Amino acid sequence: MNLDIAVLAVGDELLNGEIPDTNTAAIARLLNACGYRIREGRTLPDQEEAIAAALRELAGRHQVVVVTGGLGPTRDDLTARAAARAFGRQLVLNDEALALIRAFFRDHDLEMDPRNEKQALLPHKCTVLPNLRGTAPGFLLEQEHCLLLFFPGVPEEMEAMVEAELLPRLDALSGGHPPLCERILKIFGLSEPKTESLLEGLALPEGVSIGFGVDFPLVHLKLRATGAAAEELLDRAEVQVQRRIGDFIVARGRETLPQTVARLLSASGLTLSLAESCTGGLVAAWLTDIPGASTFFDRGAVTYSNQAKNDWLAVSKRILHDQGAVSETCARAMATGLRQSTRTDITVAVTGIAGPDGGSEDKPVGTVFIALSANDAEQAKGYRFSGSREQIRKISACMALEWIRRYLMERARPKA
Amino acid sequence: MNLDIAVLAVGDELLNGEIPDTNTAAIARLLNACGYRIREGRTLPDQEEAIAAALRELAGRHQVVVVTGGLGPTRDDLTARAAARAFGRQLVLNDEALALIRAFFRDHDLEMDPRNEKQALLPHKCTVLPNLRGTAPGFLLEQEHCLLLFFPGVPEEMEAMVEAELLPRLDALSGGHPPLCERILKIFGLSEPKTESLLEGLALPEGVSIGFGVDFPLVHLKLRATGAAAEELLDRAEVQVQRRIGDFIVARGRETLPQTVARLLSASGLTLSLAESCTGGLVAAWLTDIPGASTFFDRGAVTYSNQAKNDWLAVSKRILHDQGAVSETCARAMATGLRQSTRTDITVAVTGIAGPDGGSEDKPVGTVFIALSANDAEQAKGYRFSGSREQIRKISACMALEWIRRYLMERARPKA
Structure with missing residues (x-):
């Protein structure tokens, strides 16, 4: 059974520009790994009436509502009060919660501020959910056909409680069958529409759907499937995708491109040095x-x-004068010079014009040269990227990593 | 007039654990700086029906609704379609939008995929909002008493459009008088409670309130005031705060610590080189x-x-062997060695143990040494930071920048 789950994150700091709400994404990540998907996220400031109204609305629409934040000891922590109000319950001092709070302070050799007693004021007839990592216990309300779980907003405490209190309940509700599996393939070098067109007409196994996302400059391709055979279906779908655009898939799952490159480098036993300009x-x-x-x-x-x-990479003044620092010759000289002087196994050089100034007709902003040097490879190539300074720097850095990844993959391939 | 504003962020990737929604916080930050506050945030997956229902609901409750995401060229970008459906409008090919998309590709020397034409399919009678940094134009709908603005989800494009298209409209709606002025003072080296206690008993001008936030490792102190004299009140309050904790204020307003240091360096005419280890x-x-x-x-x-x-900074093998690479002597040698060989005006060195491995009883994880060398200064000092690898690296990097800032401020001060 595919559960209908919503998340409500509470806190002024989430809506005044101080910090982004990372709790919803953290819950999504933990749930997603077990096959559950969030249908709706909401963020509200610490306002009792607004929270109460949203709780009533969400409880009427979803099977499970997860609430984070607003369980602390200060005056602006209003979530328990809002929950009581939302469902016409009294706010009462919960003895079980109070005992948990006292035990936390005792076990951690901390003095308990009288203010912390407020954290035991919970809606009448709720189920207390222990918080092993902090002072604020959570609680659970059953309201008509909806299960509402309230967790503290501190990410570490919240995450531990999602694992201990939420996931087992979701498994019980859904019959223990994770309804949805997802596999993320991270693509570099193809735009979103280009990726889609290259995959056109692909006859994916029945039950596998495909989605897209962008984490600049990478495109995320998401393969999804449900049911007991989901992983196997995804394996088959991934092989099909690999055949079409495998060269552009630079990382899988939670691994980032730098993590992939670091893993390959560690496995290869080779050393790396870098020469970076732009x-x-x-x-x-x-x-x-x-x-x-x-x-x-x-x-x-x-x-x-x-x-x-000139000093560190032994690039000759002649090259710098004749071809200029932004040139294929210079990139090549940077990589080889660095390798010769350091005896590193692999060296990579990046030189270019990130802008916004410094471009010319000949070499506009976005002109970037990359070179790689190793005992069995010498490569250099120019690119013309577009975007802001930050974007050009990011694409260039990803391209440098991609050169290392390709070199290591090529090297690991069995020779004919 | 205090506007009632909601934000809706659209994208599967926000609710499946791939990435957190940072757009809501970014919009909140930009709006907050101009005195506006967000009342409610929502996050939804790429589902036409759910988006349409939320748009109708939000338009009925708020004066302004800002929507981000789902304007891309692929099949799962459904926001424009959902907006048309929500308000019973037709989805039509918008000539103005199409011209903007074509111009973007032409100006950036890129080939346009036929799929990008889909990005010009917009609700009938909307106002097109140009996107100078990407292919997806935004659009605006006036619906009863609500203004709905649709922006792409790419943070950089979205932020530029908030500044160009949203803020001027909010100012027009609210009568041009930002109801709330805020000044952010960025503090490094004091915790949030420590900052609060150092400011205790401060008699701020009437009407000025104070708030706190954290952008690790900086603490943000926010002074707020309303009305026509707000800026003047904030000036006076800032002088008072400066007197108490001025030494720890490393940046103001939107300027970041690196931007502050870059500005001071540019003004000084001095050059900088860095030696970074951890x-x-x-x-x-x-x-x-x-x-x-x-x-x-x-x-x-x-x-x-x-x-x-040894090669680049002329740190002797003796120092590396006797004191080790993580030592005050080594940090000092790195900075002076770099300055002597490069003839840069200022050099700064950072060496330490970021963890999670590599610590010892003598030099635990978090042990970091910083040194600065200039023709009129030679300084070196050890720190013991705590936190994750990422946090220790960030604090160390901020501390290195703070050393440069203090050196430049000291140097600019008139001599007695």
């Missing part, structure tokens, strides 16, 4: 954000000035 | 993301390996 250290920052990057990453040169390219 | 190029990537960074940024060395520190 990307200004972005590739290095992405790769070194991954734990264990030091096993494969030797160094990166962010060579903005010509002197730096 | 931050892995993050500081360089942040600074070079700012247009014109090449005027002050010479180069960055992402020296992960010891050999790299």
Whole structure:
């Protein structure tokens, strides 16, 4: 049975520009992994009346409503009060909740502020849901045909309670059969419409549907299937998609492109050094954000000035003068110079014009050259990207990673 | 007049765990800076019927509804179709929109896929809103007493259109008087409760209220006032806050810390080079993301390996062996070595252990050393930060920028 689930995130900070609501996406991720899908998300400020009205509305429309936020000890935490009001229940001091709160403070050797007692004021006849990681217990209301679960807004506490309290109840309600599986294939180098047209006429296994999304500059292709054979159907669908556009699929599932490249590099045992000009250290920052990057990453040169390219990468003044720093010759010289001086296995160089200024008729903004050097490969190529400075830098950084990925894939392929 | 505004974010990817909805928060931030507040946020998957029902509901409840997402060229982009259905309008090929799409492809030297024509299928009698940064034009519907604006979901395109198309209309609707002025002071080095306690007892001008937010690792202090004299009241309040915690205010308003440092560097006429170990190029990537960074940024060395520190920064093997790469001596040697070899005016070095592995009893995860070298300054200091790998890298990068900011401020101060 496909459950109809809604999420309501409560908090002023979500609607005044301070922070984005990440709880809805976190719940979606946990639910999605078990085959459940959220039908609707809502965000409201800490306003009792608005929350109560939304709760009544959502309870009338959905089978399960998950609420996060507004269970704290301060005056602007109004969710329990709003829930009581929404369904005409009294707000009462819940002894079980109070005992849980007291135990939390005792177990963590913390002094309990009298304010924390307020967190035990819950709607009459609710079920208390223990919060092992914080002071605010959650609670559950059964209202007509709807199950409403209330969790604290602190992401870590909320996530633990989704796993412990929500998922088992969803499995019980749905009969334990995850209704929907999804596989995400991340595409680089094809636009969304281009991807769709390349997949036109594909006879996917019955029951597999296809969806698209963009996480610039990547396109996400989503294959979905339901039922007991879902994973097998997705395997077959993925093979079909791979045959058509496999070259452009740069990551799968939750793995990002930098994570994919880091994994391949670690497995290869090879070392990497980078020479970045227009990307200004972005590739290095992405790769070194991954734990264990030091096993494969030797160094990166962010060579903005010509002197730096000459000093660290041994790019000759002649090349810089004749062809210029933004040229295929320079990119090639950067990669080979870096490899020769560092004895790294693979070096990659990026040089280009990210804009908004610095372009010319000959080399407009978006002109980017990439080069890769290894003991069995020397490649260099020019691109003309478009977009803002930030976009051009991002595409260029992804392209540099994609060069490394392709090199490692090619290298791992059995020779004829 | 306080406008009643709602935001609807559309996209399967927002409710399946792929990505969080950051558009609502981005709109909230832009609106909040001009005194407007969002009353309700909704998120829906790409489902025509659900979107149409929500649009009708929101239009009946709010004065302004901002919709993002679902204007793309693929089959699952259904927002325009849903809008037409919601209000009983026909979906027609809009010539103005088609001309804008064609012009975008022509101006960017890109080939137009026939599918992109679908993006010109808009509800009858809508107003087309140009999108200067992408292919999907937005549109506007006037429906009874509600103004509905539809923007693409790509954050950058959406944000530009909020500024160009939404804000002027809100100002017109509200009588041109932003009901609420806000000034954000960005604090680094003080926690939220610490900031609050340092400001205790401050007699702010009547009508000025104070709020807090966190954008890790910065704390945002928000001063708010209403009415014609709002700006003047905020000026006075800011002076008071500056007197108490001025040393910790590292940026103001929309300017980020990297933008502040870039502005000060440009004004100083001095050049900068970086030596980054644990931050892995993050500081360089942040600074070079700012247009014109090449005027002050010479180069960055992402020296992960010891050999790299020896080659490019002339850190002696003795220091690396005796004190280790994560030490005050090494940080100092990195900064001075880089300055001597490059003749840059200012050099800054960061070396530390970002974790999750690599810590020891002596130097636990979070141990970070920073050094700055200039012709009139040589400084080095150790820190012990806590948090995840990503958090430690971010705090370290902010601290490196803060060292540059303080050096430049100190230098600009008239000598006694």
